[in-house]
Amino acid sequence: MNNEEIAVKVARGESIGRAVDMFEARARVDGTLNFALNAELPNMTFARLLRSPTPHARINSIDVSQAEAMPGVVAVLTAADFDREGAPQRHYGAVIWDQPVVCGSKVRFAGDVVAAVAAETEEIAAAALLAIEVEYEDLPVVAELDDALADDAALVHDRPPPPRDRSYADIKLVGRQGNICTKFQLRKGDLDAGFAMADHIVDTTYESPAVQHVPMEPHVVLASFEGKRLTLISSTQSPYAVRDTVAEMFLLPSSSVRVIVPPLGGGYGAKTYAKFEPVTAALAWKARRPVKLVLSREEEFLSITKHAARIRLRTGVMNDGTLVARDVQVYFNAGAYADISPRLIKNGGYSCVGPYDIPHVRVDSYAVYTNRPPAGAYRGYGVSQAAWAYEQQMDEIAELLGIDPVDLRRRNLLQEGERFATGEVMHGARWTELLERSAAAIGWPENRSVRVDDRRVKGKGIAVILKATITPSTSNASVRLDADGSLQVLTSSVEMGQGAHTVLAQLAAEPLGLPVGAVNVTAPDTQYTPYDQTTSSSRTTRAMGGAVTHAARTVRERLLLLAGELLEVDPHDLVIEDGAVALRGAPDTRVSIADVMYRTRTGSISGDGEIKTVGGLDPETGQGIASDHWHQGAAGAEVEVDLGTGKVYVTHLHTIAYAGRVVNPKLARLQMHGSMFFGMGHALYEEMVFDDGILTNPNLSDYSIVSMGDVPPVIEVEFLEDDGEAHLHGLGETTLPPVIAAIGNAVRAAIGAPVTRLPITPERVLEATTA
């Protein structure tokens, strides 16, 4: 199926559009849902990981003899085990094979895994860690971008590690040298000519810190070998990617590795691609027993982060506000290992152009290795950092030119049929409408910048963004109708609290006229459920939803065909209602689904659906198809700032997304709420603070996330829906990035000065107001 065909039309019916409660919502909170955390395997052992206390050091020796001798210790895994005949590969990685399963010659961040212990209890495993003696020889630490990019910088990796297999060959790994992990570049038009034409050039640099995903449930992996077959029960968002990575690591055929994914207690990108499956599997291989690993909260902080980023935007603009040129330099702090950085810097790079028509563009986007925990996918996927930069700068330009920020944006926003910076034509461009609705919602431009009293000022800000979805992309689904009219949906989409399985059930039920309660959506199990690329990138409702819809329609057609034979009527004249197939307008001519099945000797009726999209960008120019579908969102924020303390209070928050057809309004709202509160956290509170590479706040006392007390008095969520037949859009991330930028712009309006570095802490507000 190509890009055009993916636009699965969704009819308004019984199931779709209904605010069905999320499946298992109660079990999710009362502890009865079987998360991976609850899983047990016969004879299983418990794992703990020994982590490096130092950000960068050579390992001179590891002595595990005392730990191995402790009663109850089953196995201790170190790099030496990978010397053994038949040992798995030492490294893994989604794109680049650079992350050691356990470190061998050196450690690259404070938290890097040096050894792993499997023991009869978690307590014994923890005690055994203390008995392992490691001799480190410290190396110069390069934890910040400037350290890493210095000419004489110490190298995190002595030489560029090898790329992964061919399945990632579409990523041209350009720019790899020194601590540059990879680079993405985009070239459009003639930058010099653009700047030459500009009346003004605005040059600003914006910074975002590393932040934590903080899923309620930590990373959990159970690994168990049965002969040469490996089963993983894992809290992953990417069952198939994990399967393939671990199969490669053990040199096994993919079908020998089985990945089962129970419902997740949150993911937000932290659980994409292989994370702790490799080390757990290696430990199970050594222990010859099943192994369960559960990370502590502190370890979560050391697992994966949102990328800290520094973005310099030089934008050329005409006096009337027309943007004519932009030169972008983005440095993403990738941490010690590449993870998904080579992909993310692409999205984070071209997104810096924003949803604007800018004729002359240059983007250089870098992933930089540093001695920090690795950075990877995070709800918003590079767009938060980009939008923070370009939407702040839009307000700076507006101020410079004396143009209303909404007007300035309106003047430049991409319109239907115009081309984005990547050269692709934009369809369904609704940015102007989204922007205007957010602006209207917060009463723009009334009281955009007002002083309330001696201490307090108020301000309003807006932001509008575009976000790609993973492209190319493939999703498969199977739908099976049983004789009793119940439906099985086989999907590898992960339910992680976002309500994916509820939405897929609604989509499956619709063509068959079944109640949603008659649908069972399976948890992913790569041995059984069809291939899906990943549950991320806000792709599930659209891609898997499309595949499920196709499959359910096939089932419907087959059912009608069989019923038509039995009733001796044209199948096109049949309708499905109340578990039976009936002749339209002659409801007495009917046959129950059970009867159809029985009389045609069909145990069940199955259908399959597949959605795949193609795309990709030229590595030299960044031209091509970046996204087969663009997420579009906007936000409006009103804030009050206490000039005495510097504290920012969000008093009104509005977000809107172009939603196509909303499958489940209740769950859609909740997704938008989630994005809102995540965005508020990034805007105001969240920052992983490093001291020469050592994380100083790896806990939820010192690291603040948004709490109920932070919820603004007015929060509003809107959907821009298509009338009638419409497409399905994902809504998981769209309004996270604009919330950050809108709050930033509101603070700027309130205090009359920009804060260019996230989060907007009281200290930074005071610094800005006193500058």
Next chain:
Amino acid sequence: MNNEEIAVKVARGESIGRAVDMFEARARVDGTLNFALNAELPNMTFARLLRSPTPHARINSIDVSQAEAMPGVVAVLTAADFDREGAPQRHYGAVIWDQPVVCGSKVRFAGDVVAAVAAETEEIAAAALLAIEVEYEDLPVVAELDDALADDAALVHDRPPPPRDRSYADIKLVGRQGNICTKFQLRKGDLDAGFAMADHIVDTTYESPAVQHVPMEPHVVLASFEGKRLTLISSTQSPYAVRDTVAEMFLLPSSSVRVIVPPLGGGYGAKTYAKFEPVTAALAWKARRPVKLVLSREEEFLSITKHAARIRLRTGVMNDGTLVARDVQVYFNAGAYADISPRLIKNGGYSCVGPYDIPHVRVDSYAVYTNRPPAGAYRGYGVSQAAWAYEQQMDEIAELLGIDPVDLRRRNLLQEGERFATGEVMHGARWTELLERSAAAIGWPENRSVRVDDRRVKGKGIAVILKATITPSTSNASVRLDADGSLQVLTSSVEMGQGAHTVLAQLAAEPLGLPVGAVNVTAPDTQYTPYDQTTSSSRTTRAMGGAVTHAARTVRERLLLLAGELLEVDPHDLVIEDGAVALRGAPDTRVSIADVMYRTRTGSISGDGEIKTVGGLDPETGQGIASDHWHQGAAGAEVEVDLGTGKVYVTHLHTIAYAGRVVNPKLARLQMHGSMFFGMGHALYEEMVFDDGILTNPNLSDYSIVSMGDVPPVIEVEFLEDDGEAHLHGLGETTLPPVIAAIGNAVRAAIGAPVTRLPITPERVLEATTA
């Protein structure tokens, strides 16, 4: 797919026809294979069943208060629990809802389940059973056929229990009255005219006892509720039938019940349809915790048995040996509950006609309720009892007429295109050839009956049989090709040691030119694997094999289509070899499977296959399609009998089956060996001995099965294969029935007298020789 189309042609290739070792053969015997027996669930409890000590009694009271008060006892289930609101149904059954989950008003056999206990340990559960007080009031016991059929017989069931739902409506439950559970009848030609024409009428009655399946692994069930979803891990041969039965029982949609089936340690029919899943699920429902039930060996004897049967054959024959009429009366002792008897008596009834062309036939076949453990499916499925009768009688007729037994059979065997007693036309009729090869193998007719010395005599016997397979029948399979060229076969066929998964892997690998080791065949899991009717009736290689072959061919076609696009050649000119697709005759024009997948953005390629057959017999006349495919087999036996002790020694055993195309010669031989040794056991040793309804030998000391010391010095297995393209036949049971009859005929030839009652114990031999 109709009967004609099911004949899936199988090409001779790389995988098919190779003696591949059974998958996991070593793990199966070294204890590392995860049988259901090894399964554990978090927080699980252990179940034990309280069984009636008496064969027939009213239950006046049950007091479980002491048991419930015992520390560690989690729940005690009795019939009273089924009075509760929201309780499951009280009864279950494959065809007739006559078996109580736990007994309420009365018990019907010594071993009937009266209560069930779930406790923290098995020991506590066992102790709790002793604390349950039950007051029984004995009722007259009807354990034998004559007791049950007497005019004034006590009734096992006060009135005929209700039939199960519509899915079994094809079984017309005729003849239900008194202790007659159901009846099957067949009417062909004019019986009186036939007998009037006959030169002789031979009238003999043959008896077979109840015997035990003795699977190495007992029945094991784990049941666990999660909200309204029930998961069963069960050692069943029929995952879908169990699912549907238990879903009905709990009034749940089918898709709410999930049945997972690990590899079985043997089944032989004992594990078809629901057995202990209902009681385990009900206990889990009451305990609100997972429950595991493992039967003891003694309990296995009380679970399900081969039917004891009494068969009277009155056969009219001409002087030249032509059979002209047969009147058959069959009484199958069904035990206390119907289980699958209503189906089995049909097969056991018409099979009494044998593979012979008899113009005038009457069959009346009865299932009779008695106070014995229920009888059900057993390898051979009614044909063992029938063949024991009709093949013994053929030798009696031969002796009467002075015709060689092989000649007599040859004269009457069904030939290609002739009609069986059910009216259906026989295709691929190979009985004559099978018979002649078995006869030749044992050197027939040389030394057919000789005295060796004072004490010892030798004799030879042959037998030839036909056996139906379950009809109508449906099997579905999915096959998925991964990018690394590995293959997943999704099937609900149960691997129970017969090698089904190895054979299905061979069939799946063939069209794709893959090594068998690249194929993973999944264990059944009704949540994921497609519908299959049951793993029984020797149907898997043929029905599921056909579905898998179809599915793999679809995958092949899709792969070639994609590769053709990439290579810009006609897909018909492509071949698959070594994990790549290449142009025939131009092997440099090639693309690897991984490349095809990657370049066409296909995560995997899937295909589905379905095989369904139709059939059924008229309830009045028994005319119609009894089997969409007939198994054909023969055996030849040479025995030596010690006239002093009466002991029979089998010195030479030969079996042959019409095999179509043998997929795996090694596994096929092992199946034939299994049938041989089962047949020897039934012929010579095995008998469940009842004393007024009490089983006196429920253990492997008092109940003898064949041991290695019994293996004849010469054992031979032969397959009648089709040349070139051929069909797939099942081989799991075909040669069990003729082995029993051939040994019986050999003994008759040796000692010069018939033993008409199985097993042929030394006592019965001495009785026959001294009569």
